Amino acid sequence: MLSLFSLLNFVPYWFDFQGTSQRPIRSQRITTHSSPATICHLKWDNLLLKGINHKKGLSPLRRTKVIQAVAVPATASSADSAEYRKQLAERYGFRQIGEPLPDNVTLKDVIDTLPKKVFEIDDVKAWTSVLISATSYALGIYMISKAPWCMLPLAWAWTGTAITGFFVIGHDCAHKSFSKNKLLEDIVGTLAFLPLIYPYEPWRFKHDRHHAKTNMLSEDTAWHPVWAEEFETSPFLRKAIIFGYGPFRPWMSIAHWLIWHFDVNKFRPNEVKRVKISLACVFAFMAIGWPLIIYKTGIMGWMKFWLMPWLGYHFWMSTFTMVHHTAPYIPFKSSDEWNAARAQLNGTVHCDYPRWVEILCHDINVHIPHHISSRIPSYNLRAAHMSIKETWGPYLNEAKWNWRLMKTIMTVCHVYNKEQNYIAFDELAPEESSPIIFLKRVMPDYA
Template sequence: MASATRSSDAAPLKEGKHITQNGDVFELPTYTMKMIHDAIPAHCFQPSILRSMAYVVRDYFYVAALCYAASYIEYIPNAYARGAAWAAYSVLQGFVFTGIWILAHECGHGAFSKNKRLNNIMGLIMHSFLLVPFHSWRISHSAHHKATGNIDKDTAFVPHVRESWVKSYRGQEAEVESVELSHLAEDAPIVTLWVCIKHQLFGWPGYLFANLTGQKYDKGVPQISHFYFGQDSALFKKEQLPLIMLSDAGVAAMIALLVVGGQMVGSWNMVLYYMIPYLWVNHWIVAITFLQHTDGSLPHYDNNTWNFARGATATIDRDLGFIDTHLFHDIIGTHVCHHLVSTIPFYHAGEASDAIRKVMGTHYRADRATPFMWAFWKNQRACKFVEESVEGSGVYFYRNLHGVGEPPRDLTGGKAGEVAELIKEKKETTATGGVAAASQAKRRLSHSAQMTAKALPILVAE
């Protein structure tokens, strides 16, 4: 699965080897984009308008069929059964809505057809239906594909480096050296759950409105919003602004239709039929994108080390069974291929993926064994920030400060073990009220370790 050899199975490592969070030895890819292109059968590059449109018709038929079926839910006499039926409807319709989002994604890449005008029209219609500003997203998403895995230039799911992670979660005044122990940085599961819920519900709108998880700019909202068409926009060039206005108009038209629909059938019905499935779309878009670009095996690069072939393959394929292959148009299982050649239509991506594996060898990454949402939870807990595995190399891997996977560099001057022991004993004695035992624990440790511990106010209450 990983593009590496397990360090435990290999000869003793020489200093300077890149180590992934999973403990694997990583070597930089050496294949070229020409090698990738030459390996893919020629017909895989050819989209079919008829076939692409057939998927659009099919997905909107699913939408209509589910709405029709849901119209009978109100006749279910039992309130609990009605609630269960609406829940089932929202989940299924959320799957279908997400599939429509993905078809618009195909349009944005030119994989829907060879006709650019048709791509733009269909993309605008389908994304506006889901309150997405099509051209705004298309432009910023293109920038993401041109710089995937580049921590200096990527525009989506840009990971924190160690310092920015500390300041983001521990305050702007926090010093990196003062949060080096597992007890400091380990999030309680309930905290992780709360963060996940917020991200899944509001992460996608947050990205559109405030560029969350994107590159940091000197400007703020509204200049970093995908809806902003002022000439001081941080995201778009002057010549692109008319397209941003057109995208906003598409979203505004859909909002108007929803308002009119709410007046006709009732606001609560509009919430049930559209808004709750829409929240499922937010969930799936964030979860899918997060897991495509976040894993302990994946590298990131600085601008000096990055090239397109390296960055495009800093992604991973996963498995969601029938939901992905039928409803999500295989966006989860063929994402590595998609980043290498984004103009390949999804219905040829499986065959193209098989072809590129022969070129990529062990650098092709896939995790089809870990259940999708379990992988989401694990990576939310483990992949906190990236750090150079070899200082000065420009190659970064995920790390965390609570003992999961390969440890980060020790910035405590070699005192991490002593401080950890002190904190452990202080916690134990605090719980039992053993003041004398606490004093003995302090005496057993070096003065410098105690001073380091005192520099950790989040952890140690003196």
Template sequence: MVARPVKFSPAPQEMEQDEDFDASARPPFTIADLRAAIPKHCWERNAWKSMSYVIRDVAIVLALAAAAANMNSWLLWPVYWFAQGTMFWALFVLGHDCGHGSFSHNKTLNSIIGHLTHSAILVPYHGWRISHRTHHQNHGHADNDESWHPVSEKQLKRMDWLARSGRFKLPWVMFVYPMYLWGRTPGKEGSHFDPSSPLFAPSERKDVITSTVCWGAMVALLAGMTVAAGPLWMFKLYFMPYWINVIWLDLVTYLHHHGYEQKVPWYRGKEWSYMRGGLSTIDRDYGLFNNIHHDIGTHVVHHLFPQIPHYHLVEATKAAKPILGKYYREPRKSGPFPVHLLQPLMKSLQEDHFVANEGDVIYHQRDPTI
């Protein structure tokens, strides 16, 4: 059963989409074709180069905190919160690379850097890494995906007002990530901190315990610093940037899996494949933040080939685009600040509410009661 795609009119200056093109059609190319088009050096992982980004980001984080504490001006604190929260998100992306093994060939180094970068921003590294692996293995699958998975019509009817607000209403949808980690989002159960969670296999429980202990150590450190420096100082130096980081995380992950010019197809059963699921993701342009965020906006090639380090994703995407053709959704170009992303975010929240309970190729539909 195939649901007819719903299309939006393109926004001004948006890349024109072929109205006759069906993004859910089986592609005429294979994953091997795409792999062959990407230069071999794009697959090379360099631990020293990866570490240079860690050193850069940590240095910026420390410098921002020192400068803000020294000036201690309420006129400048909001600027600090945004800048530092942006850098917290950059640290998350580096830990994300560790989770994929694209940081280096050394699993021990990946684990150490992953724990340091993620625990610092209250993310349980292994718990997240494992569920994120599930997301990549099932991307685009309406029932098995892990990140911003679609809600079925049955699930939507069972959601209370609080769950609906957290899923579809601003500003709450931009603060949902901590609830996701604790297993409090609709449609998916399982805490990222609990080694007996259904998210994990028995063999992975030791890893989950390790990450939960590291997370707990960071919480204890923050508690000690709050006692020593005072709640107001910790609010200004850490907790406000933490929430800006959460907003970045929710915004980026949401927009990479929700379309605007053309609705993103979701699959079930025999219609789903790894490549078709990966092609349902969307690249986004974040302007001057592309480099700061380690080119996380190049999301299509990352989903198809998560082994590619972030510093090769732009080149790999350029090489793959001639093969992808119309299956590649060209991102709308941004100015210095990606304010253009507010339009697809708002439109998606207004339109993308649920998918049909049945069907192998389906699209988000609108619930007029939301």
């Protein structure tokens, strides 16, 4: 896993491409006001962040102990202060941690500040993205065919990133932001997903629920923290979870793909027909495409030309997904506490990746505007982000991809806890968490 990260960072040098009454307006900056005389409840994890050690073996229930302290107005020790958020950003590998969104702001308020042009579908730009993905994928296949064994990892990294672009095209089709012709969208989306062995309709149905229930406990169909009950189910499952959410996390989307998209029983009756059509397309592709690859190139050729790029795609699929909504300070909420504006604006992360990755993946990591409105086409996400930043800048979570960010997610963001958001595996079960302890030792800590 570490070597793949290093190779991916090396590639650019080889391929140098270059509804409320207080609705804000562009020139406004919304601010919150808090009473200067308050009692500040410092959560146990905040104490940990400030370097206060706790004894090993403390039970999860006792970790939720609340300590009270009298807060003085405008002090840097306040958990909501700019200075404290700056400290957290440095600790976790973020460029900025957004301040809490005021309670009176709705998702419609945010959408209404966006210029209308970012919602416009442009057929030329849409098909240009298809051309970019097809060309870059063809180049990747050519590189794999010509590269000596020592250079194959670079070719696989490029090709895996290129087919991630196919996923983003299908992603736009699923959100009805690729074309005004909805039948054409479904056809293009299905075809774009086929090389990835992804059934288009099952993914679309589940992904729509992710947008409707982002960072909502249980209801969010993307990743969410591990439940304590799951973690305590059995030693075997606990070990599998530790590896899955630890060292194997950059490929955990493979498990998600298998669990969520091939079981017809997971879908509503009115969805089943479309689900079966998508599954038939995927199985037909496997039944025809795989034997042809093996016939022409052998089993090793199938591994070279399909399996390894597919694993590269899942690396990005997993990495993008966990970075978009996972951080120690981003909470998951039960349905009765959930707030749409906070989940989509405050609970989504904008992350800058190397430019070649952004180009091949069609700016999917400009992710905050996509969660404000999934009807914004991928080629308009940057313009939408600039608009959001102009009006809502203080509330945004932003990062540039770095080792500290990945290390935080893979070694801290594990088991759900209402007070702390997350408890790390090595806190709950230190004797079984050697994979997490290993990651803490070997993963770089620079931002």
